[in-house]
């Protein structure tokens with residue numbers, strides 16, 4: 001397979017050692033800002049969305065062409081495939097806005113995306129020792145700075161679990177943007193990730209954090225096993241808009257045997273849900289899979305072509 005934007009050997013080595021790599025440029029800031037202005041309007045109409053009545057607004061790459069084109073852009077997917085292997089599915093996209101005054105995002109680690117309800121959202125069927133089987137590309141739709149709470153990572157932590165992502169914890173929206181028990185304004189959008197700590201007394205060493213300051217239109221890659229979070233937005237006038245796009249190799253089962261899942265107090269019905277083949281082919285056939293949208297194709301969650309046996313992407 002020829003890929004134009006694969007990671008260099010040095011970038012691969014950096015990722016293996018640190019659990020993240022980047023930033024890379026998808027769009028120049030002016031172009032991203034223009035695209036984002038359009039997207040911000042488009043995402044308000046959720047009729048054709050995969051989860052039409054959800055405030056979370058997950059997976060809008062399934063119905064909006066502009067987001068689908070970003071999700072399947074080779075600048076992103078070639079680099080993702082360098083790490084995950086040649087056959088890749090996109091399984092989730094999520095908004096991470098941080099408005100002026102918003103609290104910090106707790107340090108956390110994930111892999112199966114159990115996300116507090118005890119059910120694994122993704123499960124590998126052919127995992128290889130030491131090789132990641134999930135990857136996130138965090139795309140900045142606006143500038144992300146230290147002041148407005150850019151993502152921060154703790155290099156090298158992807159080899160060690162500091163949290164148990166499989167423990168169930170309650171959703172407590174009343175705690176959002178409130179001071180927590182140690183007087184810190186931090187949380188995970190209504191969940192308290194500190195309750196998942198393996199050692200309650202352990203405190204992450206903030207000195208070792210790397211703050212991923214990026215311009216609008218840039219992105220970086222990380223495995224969610226690499227501890228990450230963000231500081232509060234301490235500005236009065238700058239919102240950082242992140243769009244996290246998530247990928248797995250085709251051997252991973254996505255939402256296996258699930259018709260719906262619970263998250264942030266909502267029940268999300270998977271009727272309209274599908275993964276998207278963003279690279280290579282799908283020989284495993286574990287999942288519902290669609291092809292990237294074509295320009296001019298009918299938009300909407302059911303508008304994308306469904307994968308046929310002969311389909312493969314380069």
Ligand SMILES: O=C(O)CCC(=O)C(=O)O
Pocket residue numbers: 096105136138151224228229230242244
């Ligand atoms: O943007 C943030 O504050 C959190 C993002 C995050 O945790 C993720 O993309 O997995």
Ligand SMILES: [Fe+2]
Pocket residue numbers: 108110224228
């Ligand atoms: Fe995360």
